């Protein structure tokens with residue numbers, strides 16, 4: 582895991598991230614990124630930093646994890662000049678799909694991708710938060726199941742105490758901020 586040396590960006594993010602206790606379940610302190618997204622300069626600088634790490638890595642597709650991974654992944658794809666593919670919650674994609682199931686910090690969930698989402702692509706997986714790593718690990722498996730090669734994973738925030746990095750061992754994982 583590499584954390585960006587752009588300390589000022591991390592400081593700006595820390596000032597904007599909002600802790601919401603007991604959401605979506607008692608005992609969870611939810612890291613709310615909506616104030617970051619609402620700050621235009623911070624939103625741009627964050628997604629540019631996430632894209633910059635992977636310039637020169639031959640990325641041909643960005644895969645964003647529903648739902649906040651869509652919001653961050655689409656501008657990352659635009660900064661890199663490549664296409665975007667959505668990894669979606671079940672029942673949302675219209676065409677032929679593959680699916681993977683995974684455990685969350687607060688339950689279980691499923692991700693789906695179109696079978697032709699990223700054949701032969703060099704893929705960057707993007708999400709807002711790396712917590713237990715279940716979602717991102719499932720996203721990587723799903724990308725591989727539809728023929729993509731995962732070059733790396735980029736996050737705005739890693740919750741280090743939940744040890745998600747262990748689930749992604751061997752992958753190029755980067756995060757703007759690590760708490």
Ligand SMILES: O=P(O)(O)OC[C@H]1O[C@H](OP(=O)(O)OP(=O)(O)O)[C@H](O)[C@@H]1O
Pocket residue numbers: 646647648649650684685686708709710711712713714715716717745
């Ligand atoms: O590392 P993990 O423990 O797997 O958790 C991380 C995931 O949890 C959150 O998504 P959530 O399930 O809340 O979905 P949402 O983005 O649709 O709200 C977050 O956006 C990540 O996708």
Ligand SMILES: Nc1ncnc2[nH]cnc12
Pocket residue numbers: 609610611612613686710712713
């Ligand atoms: N505590 C948390 N805050 C925001 N997103 C999360 N995803 C999993 N755990 C989370």
